[in-house]
Amino acid sequence: MERSEFNNGLRAGLSIAIGYFPVALTFGLLAKSTGLSLFEATAMSIFVFAGASQYISLSLVTAGVDPLLIVMNTFIVNIRHFLMTASLNEKMQPAPKPIKAAYAFGVTDETFSVIATSKQDKVSSAHAFGVITIAYGSWVIFTALGHVIGANLPLFLQAAMSIALYALFIALLVPSMKGNRKVILLASLAALLHCFFYYTELLSTGWAILASTLLSSIIIELLYAKYGLAPIPAVEKEES
């Protein structure tokens, strides 16, 4: 039972592993050109496991920024995971705290999205470990590989594969949107808010994702709480 749950998780996480492949490979490569040893570069992927902030740290190291500021910046970029794990807590089956503390390490934008949109009502720890194991494995192995081979994929493939994680997000969102007005509203409002923060440059990326996600979740929930489900059947009648 546990075993097959883990295997299902591995299967669900395979597309993340593919999406991480070009990102981790390029990270290994960039780390090398920044002057990190194979050991140092791979250690960052092993211990931090957070794509965006790892990339940013490289450019900040190159710019000679104070390491303390790099750590603070990492915190700001990753604070959005606070929201994700709070949400994930509702979706997960009860488990001893050390188990939850263990899989918490592997919660990234991608593993969160895959686990949280799972069709199961409650997700088992074994399933989460499966998703995380394959994603983490890909991230660490391809970081090292990028550093070792010191070369990237052919340009056209590099370009094409840069879409992978976004294709994954779209593939996770679309099935949930079908026939579910609330999901469509949630995603659209968050997307609009993020575009607003992005183009006005009001917030940096880390805060912008956090703010647009939280605002959208709250606004839509309050709208539904205030007006209930009343307006929806009326409109849906028109459609049928």
Next chain:
Amino acid sequence: MGPTYWWMLFGMALVTYIPRMIPLTVLDGRKLPPLVTGILSNIPFAVLGALIFPAVFYVQEGNFLFGLIGAVTAFLIAIFGFGLMTVVLGTIGVLAFYSLFM
């Protein structure tokens, strides 16, 4: 890089892990008000919207069309009910073709 690098790495690991770990352990077993659980269950869908837009248009610097084609392709494959792998590999395939021949 020396010891400074390792201290920085330790700090980065810590500040990344803490926001991931605290909610899962502190909220564990707590009964939250329905409005809060409602908001929390909205987050996966909102976060997907925020993660996709507008970043998907900027996967190739200075080539808005590239990201647009990718997003539309992924959306179309997904709407016909294909699984994650098909969407991801299909979109990569279409864009590989596009960047080779366009």
